[in-house]
Amino acid sequence: MFEGVLVTTSSGLFASFVGQGGIFRSRDVLRSTYTPKELPHREEQIQELASVLAPALHGETPSNILIYGKTGTGKTAVAKYVGKELEEADAGSTCSVIYLNCEVVDTQYRVLAHLARHFDKDIPMTGWPTDQVYSEFRNALDEKKRVVVIMLDEVDKLVRKGDDVLYNLSRINSDLVQARVSLIGISNDLKFTEFLDPRVKSSLGEDEIIFPPYNAEQIQDILEQRAELAFRPGVLADDVIPLCAAFAAREHGDARRALDLLRIAGEIAERARSQMITEEHVKAARDKIEQDRVEEVIKTLPTQSKLVLYSILLLEEQAARNITTSAVYGMYKQLCPLVEVESLTHRRITDLIAELDMLGILHTVVISKGRYGRTKEISLSVHPPKLKSILLQDYRLKDLANFSVPTQARFGPV
Numbered sequence: 001m002f003e004g005v006l007v008t009t010s011s012g013l014f015a016s017f018v019g020q021g022g023i024f025r026s027r028d029v030l031r032s033t034y035t036p037k038e039l040p041h042r043e044e045q046i047q048e049l050a051s052v053l054a055p056a057l058h059g060e061t062p063s064n065i066l067i068y069g070k071t072g073t074g075k076t077a078v079a080k081y082v083g084k085e086l087e088e089a090d091a092g093s094t095c096s097v098i099y100l101n102c103e104v105v106d107t108q109y110r111v112l113a114h115l116a117r118h119f120d121k122d123i124p125m126t127g128w129p130t131d132q133v134y135s136e137f138r139n140a141l142d143e144k145k146r147v148v149v150i151m152l153d154e155v156d157k158l159v160r161k162g163d164d165v166l167y168n169l170s171r172i173n174s175d176l177v178q179a180r181v182s183l184i185g186i187s188n189d190l191k192f193t194e195f196l197d198p199r200v201k202s203s204l205g206e207d208e209i210i211f212p213p214y215n216a217e218q219i220q221d222i223l224e225q226r227a228e229l230a231f232r233p234g235v236l237a238d239d240v241i242p243l244c245a246a247f248a249a250r251e252h253g254d255a256r257r258a259l260d261l262l263r264i265a266g267e268i269a270e271r272a273r274s275q276m277i278t279e280e281h282v283k284a285a286r287d288k289i290e291q292d293r294v295e296e297v298i299k300t301l302p303t304q305s306k307l308v309l310y311s312i313l314l315l316e317e318q319a320a321r322n323i324t325t326s327a328v329y330g331m332y333k334q335l336c337p338l339v340e341v342e343s344l345t346h347r348r349i350t351d352l353i354a355e356l357d358m359l360g361i362l363h364t365v366v367i368s369k370g371r372y373g374r375t376k377e378i379s380l381s382v383h384p385p386k387l388k389s390i391l392l393q394d395y396r397l398k399d400l401a402n403f404s405v406p407t408q409a410r411f412g413p414v
């Protein structure tokens, strides 16, 4: 009896999903973890990187390189592709390529431990003196004659925590007898070298490769190549790929954004049980991505800005007619003591409102009141219940959940 119930429930729950799957052949092909076999419109950068690394095949040390370009311009994909080709071309097994993402492996200790582990050294996650980890790595590396290319993706993340590790790695060759190291730094922050020690800067930037943003046509080619593998034949309406490409090119030529748009449009179409992906699904995907971005921005706002937003939210909940900066300030002043936060001046709150406007979280319109001057009317750009739940996730604001506005304030000047 019990078993019977279980079986019916689970098959019932998933029954509607079983028939699905008419859209995708493989959705993973559209994720950024997938490495494509070909990289259209990056032939020049691939050639450039290959020619810098080629000396490694003869046991010589390639120059260090910095690769720059905005997000989604194919830097990681190209670096991994060229690294793989290099290892495959290396008949004498004298080169190896180690890829590290410095957003994940983000301290000197972790970087060195990760590198040492690559040579089968057993280094604990923490606890050793950094010097000792460095020596283990250097000794393991120098056991034989070889060239090791270390790719440091998002290298700017390391610099923010001090550039000791970059300094040590950039001068490691003078510490080695047999092996040689060459570094590839990858970054979407064009300015990060300004913060580097000048010695590290000149060593790391011996060579530079710039990745320009893709234009709409180039993104279209990239999407077409991926769509062929990702979707079943005939499920894409004609205007879907051009529209995804146009949206992504308008941002800054970000191929990742374009692939995300296409994948999410596919998922929306699938959930709606549509047989095809249409322009409407792409627009809905764009809105969803934008909504997710805004949510992420709200979560990371400082408490003061969150209080300003909460004040506007409460005013909207009371159906206040014109929400002005003064009304927001009045509400904000009431909220500050409840969460034990010092209140800022009216002027600062005006600035915070302008910042939130720029981030697209709220919208302000300047209204002329004739001889009474001008005033700013504020409205939220985010669905209020959603905004409320995001704001209340912040433990500092959770006491506001039970706060209701005193009656006299409701009819005060707005």
Ligand SMILES: Nc1ncnc2c1ncn2[C@@H]1O[C@H](COP(=O)(O)OP(=O)(O)OP(=O)(O)O)[C@@H](O)[C@H]1O
Binding pocket: 030, 031, 032, 033, 034, 035, 036, 038, 039, 040, 041, 042, 069, 070, 071, 072, 073, 074, 075, 076, 077, 078, 187, 188, 222, 255, 256, 259
């Ligand atoms: N020329 C290309 N051909 C095919 N796919 C590409 C191309 N360029 C980028 N992509 C794809 O776009 C996505 C983002 O690329 P990649 O991760 O290489 O960007 P990035 O420049 O390293 O970005 P970030 O700076 O944000 O790390 C990946 O899924 C990648 O496969």
